[in-house]
Amino acid sequence: MNWSMTFMRDADIFFPYGTLERRTDVQNRNYSAIFDQKTKFAAWFVGNCITPNKREKYVEELQRAGVEVDIYGGCCKKGHRLPRFNNEAAKKTLDRYKFYLSFENSNCEDYVTEKLFSNYNYDVIQLVMGGADYKRLLPNNSYIDTADFKNATKMAAYLNVLGNNKDKYIEMLQNKHQLVWNGHNTFDEASYSKSFCTLCEKLNNLDSNRRVYRSMNDHYRISRCPPFTKAEPYYH
Template sequence: MWNLIQLHLFDCLTKRQTCIILLLLLTFSCIVYLAIEWAFIRQWINVSPIPLYDNNTLLILWYNKPVWINEFLVNKGLGTCPYSNCKTTTSKALISKSASVIYVISSDGVPRIPPVSAAHRNKDQAWVFFNLEPQTLYRINFGPEWTYVMNWSMMYHRDADIPYPYGAIELRNKSQSVRDKKNYGAIFDGKSVFASWFVSHCHVQSRRDEYVEQMQKYGVQIHIFGSCFKNQLSLPKNDPQKIDKVLYQSKFYLAFENSFCEDYVTEKFFERFNSDTIMVVRGGTNYTKYFPPGTFVNAADFGNAKKLAEFLIRFGNNKSEYTAMLRRKDMYVSPQPQLVYCKSYCKLCEMLNNVDKYRKTYKTIREYVDSKPCTAPKDIE
């Protein structure tokens, strides 16, 4: 009898210990779960103000800055902006202190996953995707980790959050007037070359090499500088004096873009606009809508190379019409690229100082890029 009582008591004690152990394990698990949840939630609600480099500077981090961007000149320009409290850097160590991070989406250097997770990122830190290349020349290789992380676009498109054009055309003020100082008749008489073209990339999306061959077929004499067409004339891109001499001697300069993309107008147009030559443009944008009519010849107005060639031959040999266009062109000026780019950085700085006003998030970069499709040329015979 006594043995049965002992066995029964031991059985009850064992069950109680088991229950206590299970209860302790459950309690411990709940504590761990709540601690993890609180740590996750706290990352979202315990957010500091806009990150500052020091007491009054908003830092802009170039995560993978292009080599052609001069950081010294950019910062010098930022100092002249209406909001002059922004500064750029390339030091990734300062990412947590930066008000903005710029990623060049067409270049190497962007990591597979974002360098800062959404949980650890300041909610007021603006991530900007930057690109000046047409969609035909690069791929979007951003995985799902980059969903809902980008805030602003900084592109050559006119409707970008921060437009970054290659250049601009502005009306000259009276102090800049050059028309009374030039002998346009002498300029025309000094032209010894009908048309010139500087080209470094052959067989591109715009099929400009085929178009030029068709122009030549219909009688337009073109001096081609660069490696295309098995050409022997070297490209004088690092010799400004030689470039000026070639342009001065040429009646026309071909500013043909490599891709037919809306708003894609490069330095081919802007850097040559101030020269004493007439630009012949061919690209995917509406040049007449955005630039002063009567200051250039637009290939799109003629439909094909044959009709353009016929016009150029007639127009290029009409001294009065040609010099009239030169005079009209000199009413306008293409400012230095640094001055144009400075406006873009000033816009970025203004947005960073008013981040609530401009707050937005893109689902994906591709969503924006795909909304700006490039088109195939329709003027090739």
């Protein structure tokens, strides 16, 4: 193989699922009204019910610890419709919730997908699970990472306090709105264009960009996408 073109940040051509940009417009929002319209606690849009990092088990633990999580999509037993690829429906749904579960299906290094990006612009605090460096990606005090808690019970206790603290919640939402996702549905044109422009640049300068990988296995080390084992918590 000559080049890698993946979501991993050390790829020859970085090809992320999306990117967030700093806002250039001034946000003049009635955050108090935004908070007051939220009558539900947490939502999760999901269709993959059995995953490598066992995120579904973590959600079950959250529910047992008293967190109300409404599940939309194929993994829901109550028939909630998944408003996927419909920005208006997704916004209308998430406007009622305080939290949204942006849980990846595996904790691979740098792996962060449309689960984070396509729901970023809505007025909801995201709970994240995955192998990405969220501190680099997101504004400080604007999201909640499962890896910051010893277990789901500890996280549930924190969420229940935060969900009833209007000032703290609004502060986090304001921090989140420092950035914006400029994609459409799950397609991020800006990120895709930048990656293919990088590919064109390399193709036009082959002599200075020649690479050879003799082993795909060595390049994509298993350690970059750790398998779940019972000896290791699935939320780390």
